[in-house]
Amino acid sequence: SAVISQKPSRDICQRGTSLTIQCQVDSQVTMMFWYRQQPGQSLTLIATANQGSEATYESGFVIDKFPISRPNLTFSTLTVSNMSPEDSSIYLCSVREGNRGTFGSGTRLTVV
Amino acid sequence: QQPVQSPQAVILREGEDAVINCSSSKALYSVHWYRQKHGEAPIFLMILLKGGEQKGHDKISASFNEKKQQSSLYLTASQLSYSGTYFCGTELIQGAQKLVFGQGTRLTINP
Numbered sequence: 001s002a003v004i005s006q007k008p009s010r011d012i013c014q015r016g017t018s019l020t021i022q023c024q025v026d027s028q029v030t031m032m033f034w035y036r037q038q039p040g041q042s043l044t045l046i047a048t049a050n051q052g053s054e055a056t057y058e059s060g061f062v063i064d065k066f067p068i069s070r071p072n073l074t075f076s077t078l079t080v081s082n083m084s085p086e087d088s089s090i091y092l093c094s095v096r097e098g099n100r101g102t103f104g105s106g107t108r109l110t111v112v
Numbered sequence: 113q114q115p116v117q118s119p120q121a122v123i124l125r126e127g128e129d130a131v132i133n134c135s136s137s138k139a140l141y142s143v144h145w146y147r148q149k150h151g152e153a154p155i156f157l158m159i160l161l162k163g164g165e166q167k168g169h170d171k172i173s174a175s176f177n178e179k180k181q182q183s184s185l186y187l188t189a190s191q192l193s194y195s196g197t198y199f200c201g202t203e204l205i206q207g208a209q210k211l212v213f214g215q216g217t218r219l220t221i222n223p
Contacts, residue, residue: 043213048209099161
């Protein structure tokens with residue numbers, strides 16, 4: 001299965017600032033997915049990142065707040081912009097290889 | 113729409129069995145099951161494709177009733193290592209790849 005390197009693993013940020021999270025996959029994949037998981041909660045899909053096209057955002061998530069880049073088939077970034085304490089959460093990237101899904105180890109973000 | 117999992121939490125003794133259910137209000141193409149331990153990433157367990165198949169993985173198996181849009185995960189003779197939160201993820205359309213996850217079922221196995 002794919003191996004995903006996600007960083008940073010955690011960060012504490014000031015409100016109003018932005019943080020960029022990186023995901024590197026060890027194989028080429030068509031789609032990469034970005035999820036948010038608040039403590040003790042389920043995984044909520046933020047957007048789907050396709051190489052060579054704009055990311056597709058789920059209801060409740062907008063590009064201005066969560067801009068995504070997908071420069072090639074092995075790499076993607078998610079930026080959390082103009083952060084507020086409500087953005088404190090774990091952010092995970094994920095890929096599918098065939099029927100098997102793999103998640104990155106996650107970025108634990110705390111906004112103070 | 114988010115699938116509904118039941119129960120929300122289960123506490124078992126080692127060796128006991130458990131069933132976790134996942135129900136959707138929409139027609140599904142596939143159901144995926146993941147287990148997540150505290151502080152770790154979710155780990156893929158298995159996928160059920162429409163067709164009513166049942167799959168097994170060691171002492172963990174699952175079924176998918178596409179007519180009822182329901183899937184069940186069966187854990188037999190549970191081991192301490194089975195502890196964690198189980199999520200079902202539903203895929204509505206073949207090829208969509210994106211998953212909508214249920215709220216999770218927390219499973220605690222005591223010695």
